[in-house]
Amino acid sequence: MSHEEVTTTVQLNHTVVHARDRQLSAEFLTAILGLEVGAPFGPFLPVDLGNGVTLDYYQMRDEPIQAQHYAFLVPDAQFDGMIARLDAVGVTYYADPGHTEPGRINRLFGGRGAYFDDPDGHNMEIMTRPYARP
Template identity: 65%
Template structure:
């Protein structure tokens, strides 16, 4: 069996708010709680398990999602409709722009806990 990513833990100040944000923006669903986790599963079966961080600091993480051109349009529309600031680059210097890396489209935005989220329509290095 090849190695596959099954799940990852996403630390949050409010796991419900963060899971709801991610699911709403990406067009996914929040699953039923599992222990201390609130899961959001992607189309390829990877689960983002949101967990309350308590009072400790939250280290910003990066989560990139490969989406179709149609999904990009739908997600981008939800981002703009919600007034979420987006960027063409991971360092957030190109505000209000998207990138066209590898012949696709991509953008970055933050969740409520400042995790750096990305949607792309082509994997990096795929040409174009």
């Protein structure tokens, strides 16, 4: 099998998101993105995304949580609603990943995007166009 054949068949299936309160964090994300929290699966609380990838929220009780970055490609028609839901719950969004431009969105690659923190400090990103790669 060639390298090209392998890279076209490999897909991300799921990833674990560490949380202090898996229910709270999963519900926060689903409320913003307009999704639903799935039924618990062992120690995980899944959030299914539209492309077959699942975020499995896992509760961390005593260990520190290392903040991660999660980027979501969202339909342009739903972007304004997501921003409105962030505003409604009092969560500041930013135009940049370093969170230096509060209350603003970016217009990268002909789309719109914004960054915000979830309850555990993970840097979440919503964007309507994927990043152009060379």
